[in-house]
Amino acid sequence: MKEVAGELEAYFAEAFPAEWDMPPALLESMKYSLDAGGKRLRPLLVVAACESLGGSRKAAIRVAASVEMVHTYSLIHDDLPAMDDDDLRRGKPTNHKVFGEAMAILAGDGLLTHAFYVVATLSKDGLLPAEAAVAIVSDLAEYAGPRGMVGGQVADMEGEQGTTDLERLEYIHLHKTSDLIMFSVLAGGRAAGATPEQLEALRTFGRGIGLAFQIQDDILDLVGDESKLGKKTQSDVKMEKVTYPYFLGIDKSREEVRRLSEEAKSAVANAGLNSAETLLAIADYLVERDR
Amino acid sequence: MKEVAGELEAYFAEAFPAEWDMPPALLESMKYSLDAGGKRLRPLLVVAACESLGGSRKAAIRVAASVEMVHTYSLIHDDLPAMDDDDLRRGKPTNHKVFGEAMAILAGDGLLTHAFYVVATLSKDGLLPAEAAVAIVSDLAEYAGPRGMVGGQVADMEGEQGTTDLERLEYIHLHKTSDLIMFSVLAGGRAAGATPEQLEALRTFGRGIGLAFQIQDDILDLVGDESKLGKKTQSDVKMEKVTYPYFLGIDKSREEVRRLSEEAKSAVANAGLNSAETLLAIADYLVERDR
Numbered sequence: 143m144k145e146v147a148g149e150l151e152a153y154f155a156e157a158f159p160a161e162w163d164m165p166p167a168l169l170e171s172m173k174y175s176l177d178a179g180g181k182r183l184r185p186l187l188v189v190a191a192c193e194s195l196g197g198s199r200k201a202a203i204r205v206a207a208s209v210e211m212v213h214t215y216s217l218i219h220d221d222l223p224a225m226d227d228d229d230l231r232r233g234k235p236t237n238h239k240v241f242g243e244a245m246a247i248l249a250g251d252g253l254l255t256h257a258f259y260v261v262a263t264l265s266k267d268g269l270l271p272a273e274a275a276v277a278i279v280s281d282l283a284e285y286a287g288p289r290g291m292v293g294g295q296v297a298d299m300e301g302e303q304g305t306t307d308l309e310r311l312e313y314i315h316l317h318k319t320s321d322l323i324m325f326s327v328l329a330g331g332r333a334a335g336a337t338p339e340q341l342e343a344l345r346t347f348g349r350g351i352g353l354a355f356q357i358q359d360d361i362l363d364l365v366g367d368e369s370k371l372g373k374k375t376q377s378d379v380k381m382e383k384v385t386y387p388y389f390l391g392i393d394k395s396r397e398e399v400r401r402l403s404e405e406a407k408s409a410v411a412n413a414g415l416n417s418a419e420t421l422l423a424i425a426d427y428l429v430e431r432d433r
Numbered sequence: 434m435k436e437v438a439g440e441l442e443a444y445f446a447e448a449f450p451a452e453w454d455m456p457p458a459l460l461e462s463m464k465y466s467l468d469a470g471g472k473r474l475r476p477l478l479v480v481a482a483c484e485s486l487g488g489s490r491k492a493a494i495r496v497a498a499s500v501e502m503v504h505t506y507s508l509i510h511d512d513l514p515a516m517d518d519d520d521l522r523r524g525k526p527t528n529h530k531v532f533g534e535a536m537a538i539l540a541g542d543g544l545l546t547h548a549f550y551v552v553a554t555l556s557k558d559g560l561l562p563a564e565a566a567v568a569i570v571s572d573l574a575e576y577a578g579p580r581g582m583v584g585g586q587v588a589d590m591e592g593e594q595g596t597t598d599l600e601r602l603e604y605i606h607l608h609k610t611s612d613l614i615m616f617s618v619l620a621g622g623r624a625a626g627a628t629p630e631q632l633e634a635l636r637t638f639g640r641g642i643g644l645a646f647q648i649q650d651d652i653l654d655l656v657g658d659e660s661k662l663g664k665k666t667q668s669d670v671k672m673e674k675v676t677y678p679y680f681l682g683i684d685k686s687r688e689e690v691r692r693l694s695e696e697a698k699s700a701v702a703n704a705g706l707n708s709a710e711t712l713l714a715i716a717d718y719l720v721e722r723d724r
Contacts, residue, residue, distance in 0.1 A: 162580035163604070165587040172579065219542060224534035243515035247538065248587055251510060251545065252579040258549050259574035265567050272563035276556050279570050283550035288463065288543040289453035296456040296539055313454070 146189050146206070147182045149199075153207050157260065171241040171249040172256075175214050178232050183355070183424075184209045187326040188333075190420040191344055194410070197334025201269040205278060205329045208257040212286050213322060215253040218246050220295070233372045257282065270333060278329045285325035294318030298383075306384045312353070314384075319359075320352025327351075327421075343413030347421065350406030354399045355428050360385035361395055362432070370433040403429045437480050437497070438473045440490075444498045448551065462532040462540040463547075466505050469523050474646075474715075475500045478617040479624075481711040482635055485701070488625025492560040495551055496569060496620045502548040503577050504613060506541040511586070513537060524663045548573065561624060569620045576616035585609030597675045603644070605675075610650075611643025618642075618712075634704030638712065641697030645690045646719050651676035652686055653723070661724040694720045 154176050158169060185206030192202035221228040221236040223243060228236050238246035258279060265275040284290055294317025301314055327348035331341050362371060363378045364387050378385050386395040403425045410418045445467050449460060476497030483493035512519040512527040514534060519527050529537035549570060556566040575581055585608025592605055618639035622632050653662060654669045655678050669676050677686040694716045701709045 158579065164580050164584045165591065167591070168579055168584060168587040215542075219538055222538065224538060244590055245587065247510055247513065247515060248583055248590075250542075251506075252583040254542065254545060255574050255578035255583060257574075258570055259578060262567050262571035262574060265564070266571065272567045273556070276553050276563045276567045276570070279549055279567070280553035280557065283546050283548075283553060287546035287550060288449065288459055289455050292539055292543040292546060293455045293459060296459040296536065299535055299539075300456060300458070 143182065143186055146186050146203075147179075149203050150182060150185050150206055150210065151177065153203050157207060157211075158256070167241070167245065168249060168252060171237060171245050172253050174240060175218050175231075175237050175249065176211065176253070178214075178234055180232055182210065184213055184322060184326040187323065187348070187421075187424065188330040190424060191327045191330025192334045193330075194415040194418055194421055195331060195334035195336055195340065196416045197330070198269065201264060201333045202330055204260055204264055204269065205333050206326075208260040208282065209322060209326050209329065211253045211257040211260065212282065212291075215250040215257075216286075216291060216295070216322075218250040218253070222246060225299075230373065254286075274332050274335070278332050281325055281328055281332070285321040290317055290321040290325075294321065301384050303382050303384055303388070308389045311384050311386070311389065315353055315356040315386075316349070319356040320349055323352035323355060324348030340413050340415065343409050343415075346409035347406045347425075350402045350409065351425050351428055354402040354406070354425075357386045357395055357399050357402070358428060358431060360387055361392060361399070365392065366432065372433070399429055434473065434477055437477045437494075438470075440494050441473060441476050441497055441501065442468065444494050448498060448502075449547070458532070458536065459540060459543060462528060462536050463544050465531060466509050466522075466528050466540065467502065467544070469505075469525055471523055473501065475504055475613060475617040478614060478639070478712075478715065479621040481715060482618045482621025483625045484621075485706040485709055485712055486622060486625035486627055486631065487707045488621070489560065492555060492624045493621060495555055495560065496624055497617075499548040499551040499573065500613065500617050500620065502544045502551065503573065503582075506544040506548075507577075507582060507586070507613075509537050509541040509544070516590075521664065545577075565623050565626070569623050572616055572619055572623070576612040581608055581612040581616075585612065592675050594673050594675055594679070599680045602675050602677070602680065606644055606647040606677075607640070610647040611640055614643035614646060615639030631704050631706065634700045634706075637700035638697045638716075641693045641700065642716050642719055645693040645697070645716075648677045648686055648690050648693070649719060649722060651678055652683060652690070656683065658723065663724070690720055 188206040188209060189202045217231060218237045220226055221231055222238055229239055230236060237249060261278050261282060262275060264270040265272040294314055297314045298318050324345060327344045328341060331344040363375050366375050368375050386398065407422050407425050410421050479497040479500060480493045508522060509528045511517055512522055513529055520530055521527060528540060552569050552573060553566060555561040556563040585605055588605045589609050615636060618635045619632060622635040654666055657666050659666050677689065698713050698716050701712050
């Protein structure tokens with residue numbers, strides 16, 4: 143995890159071409175949130191999936207950077223006063239608290255757009271064939287867009303205790319969180335030239351761990367340790383959000399995390415990958431994590 | 434213009450795959466702004482540039498739809514309370530006035546993301562080779578992103594009478610407006626397999642008419658007819674914005690529009706296109722327009 147985070151941050155330092163004439167405040171605002179850290183889970187998944195098939199680390203880091211840009215933009219917009227109205231993110235003031243609301247909207251827009259530049263230019267830069275680059279762009283737009291993460295965000299906003307059922311909550315979790323995780327695994331596979339069968343296995347793996355990750359988030363928000371999480375707990379209860387524990391209770395939710403993780407693991411264990419080791423380790427880590 | 438607008442709107446009706454499970458309110462909000470009309474100048478430029486080289490109308494309409502999605506997202510975010518705080522756009526209530534601020538932010542994010550889907554899938558759908566699709570994605574991300582339209586938007590926000598000079602105003606106009614117009618012409622060329630020399634000529638044409646278009650906008654805001662424009666004039670004066678007439682006066686600004694338009698025309702007149710007729714007519718229209 144540390145190795146990938148280090149390479150990712152090195153790439154961020156050069157992600158915006160030096161000769162580009164951009165307003166310095168915009169660059170500063172985008173970098174502020176990009177460099178704020180976090181688990182870098184999605185980048186790790188891209189690299190792990192790519193290397194499970196013997197793909198190139200260099201291409202994987204670029205794809206990893208693009209998914210982290212998309213994840214970061216979604217957090218910036220999510221934190222805005224009109225959305226969740228959060229003042230803190232990973233223990234630091236949120237983007238709009240530092241740069242103002244207008245700049246935060248534009249920094250998010252800039253990161254989202256630039257993510258596509260980073261993937262599309264993989265082909266011009268000789269790191270991937272045009273067919274692979276364009277397939278990754280298409281997936282990113284699908285999983286991050288209106289039927290993916292943005293759709294999940296809207297459904298989450300609309301979700302209310304009393305009117306939302308467990309099926310609808312699964313839709314929210316799958317799209318708000320799982321889609322970008324699924325994309326990460328899939329894109330890593332595409333960057334390594336996965337066969338259609340291997341892509342299918344990676345997709346099943348991504349769906350399972352993505353959903354498990356979000357249910358674990360629900361659980362940690364209820365019973366986690368604030369000092370380890372670096373944020374306040376009980377926020378779902380306060381905001382009257384629907385969660386897995388709300389419907390199933392803590393024990394059954396924990397069971398569901400384990401079941402999804404096992405399901406994910408068996409999908410990649412039998413997919414004929416060169417080495418599924420790191421992917422399997424990530425699936426285990428996600429079940430056990432306490433932050 | 435009417436023909437392209439008609440085909441574009443027909444494409445919008447099917448732009449979001451019917452089998453996609455999306456929150457209906459999100460689709461409604463995106464469609465509300467997409468269908469609100471406007472001049473459809475950028476789509477027309479894509480089609481005109483593509484057909485000047487004998488390219489396919491079908492591919493051109495898809496690229497045209499993507500640029501109009503990006504243009505529409507930029508208007509939705511631009512109108513937000515934290516930005517220009519506009520209640521009306523093209524005579525109709527702005528997106529956030531109808532759907533609320535959170536949905537307007539997400540509808541913008543959704544349209545921007547989906548624009549890349551529409552271009553990237555041109556290759557899977559057999560309408561363009563992967564190399565052409567990926568080059569158009571890369572251009573779109575560059576011209577709409579941090580060093581393009583988003584950068585121009587930030588510079589515009591920072592621009593103030595007294596501290597901004599004419600050179601900085603040119604930066605604002607070039608990026609805030611001209612970049613997406615330049616992209617339209619360029620992408621039409623790429624969709625038709627233009628040579629590097631032809632792409633260069635189209636780029637010069639796009640830069641010229643893009644800048645001329647924005648200066649004409651400045652002029653119309655000052656001396657235009659509100660009933661023809663469908664919006665209040667004098668807004669730049671009220672907001673104390675820097676404009677070309679502010680620096681040069683009306684007559685010199687008009688002269689600059691004509692000069693840029695002539696320069697643009699001569700770039701494509703000698704580029705060995707099959708037919709530059711429509712492009713030349715658009716350049717003339719932009720100088721004469723009163724709305």
